[in-house]
Amino acid sequence: MMNILKDNKQLSLVSLKEKVQEETKAIYAVEKFNLWYGENQALYGIDMTIPMNKVTAIIGPSGCGKSTFIKALNRMVELVPSVRMNGTVTYDGENIFSPKYKVEELRTNTGMVFQHPNPFPKSIYENVVYGPRTHGIKKKKILEEIAEKSLKEAALWDEVKDRLDENAFGLSGGQQQRLCIARCLAIEPEVILMDEPTSALDPVSTGKIEELVQNLKKRYSIVIITHNMQQAARISDKTAFFLDGQVVEHADTTTLFSHPEDKRTEDYITGRFG
Numbered sequence: 001m002m003n004i005l006k007d008n009k010q011l012s013l014v015s016l017k018e019k020v021q022e023e024t025k026a027i028y029a030v031e032k033f034n035l036w037y038g039e040n041q042a043l044y045g046i047d048m049t050i051p052m053n054k055v056t057a058i059i060g061p062s063g064c065g066k067s068t069f070i071k072a073l074n075r076m077v078e079l080v081p082s083v084r085m086n087g088t089v090t091y092d093g094e095n096i097f098s099p100k101y102k103v104e105e106l107r108t109n110t111g112m113v114f115q116h117p118n119p120f121p122k123s124i125y126e127n128v129v130y131g132p133r134t135h136g137i138k139k140k141k142i143l144e145e146i147a148e149k150s151l152k153e154a155a156l157w158d159e160v161k162d163r164l165d166e167n168a169f170g171l172s173g174g175q176q177q178r179l180c181i182a183r184c185l186a187i188e189p190e191v192i193l194m195d196e197p198t199s200a201l202d203p204v205s206t207g208k209i210e211e212l213v214q215n216l217k218k219r220y221s222i223v224i225i226t227h228n229m230q231q232a233a234r235i236s237d238k239t240a241f242f243l244d245g246q247v248v249e250h251a252d253t254t255t256l257f258s259h260p261e262d263k264r265t266e267d268y269i270t271g272r273f274g
């Protein structure tokens with residue numbers, strides 16, 4: 001009997017430890033990461049981890065390297081021919097810059113949403129099924145299921161279910177942005193990278209995207225760049241403050257906004273510069 005109790009206690013301690021590890025598991029670990037555009041260095045010795053199933057906000061003044069950083073996370077930054085990098089970025093434990101690493105897999109696992117909604121000049125339905133189709137899914141029934149699931153997840157289904165064949169450009173800006181999120185969810189990513197996704201939207205549409213982000217983090221790890229301090233404080237779990245290509249401070253969002261450690265963070269979040 002004693003042994004059973006002891007075993008049970010050990011078991012629950014093990015599962016508690018696993019739970020804590022799971023909760024704090026990092027999807028990305030970035031170490032000593034430097035990046036140059038030609039002769040100009042844009043990122044300096046970035047060290048940070050990005051937790052799984054949480055929202056990480058990236059804040060900082062214009063030109064401090066926020067977009068460059070998130071485009072490094074899916075290796076999109078390499079599309080700029082003059083780019084050079086060193087240091088490591090591991091995704092799910094694998095170095096994404098190792099020669100053996102399959103970049104296509106990384107891009108499938110990471111969806112990206114940009115500042116301005118950029119639907120394709122196609123129907124609402126075709127926008128969502130575009131990714132799965134290019135991944136070889138051909139069956140109409142499966143594509144229809146994916147479209148419905150993704151549009152529901154992006155909180156757009158009710159608004160578009162009767163007009164799926166209409167051109168996506170007929171949607172409002174906020175709806176187009178949710179369509180872009182649905183398009184990105186359709187390829188079943190693990191991470192969603194968002195580059196100022198609400199900066200072109202009105203407050204109501206912004207509110208809908210913020211609510212959506214909160215729901216999506218249950219299943220996805222989200223990195224969001226924002227110039228809006230209130231937004232970062234409202235929706236993120238972690239916040240990283242970038243300045244001149246460096247991470248000045250990276251902490252729990254509540255801590256960073258209530259007790260910033262660095263004077264530069266305090267000046268930025270209180271609107272004294274940037």
Ligand SMILES: Nc1ncnc2c1ncn2[C@@H]1O[C@H](COP(=O)(O)OP(=O)(O)OP(=O)(O)O)[C@@H](O)[C@H]1O
Pocket residue numbers: 037042060061062063064065066067068069080
């Ligand atoms: N394609 C490029 N070629 C050369 N330099 C670039 C390129 N993209 C960005 N840069 C430079 O890298 C630095 C960081 O730019 P980046 O766009 O990452 O900053 P950001 O913080 O996202 O700015 P913003 O808030 O204005 O979008 C800037 O000096 C910028 O001029």
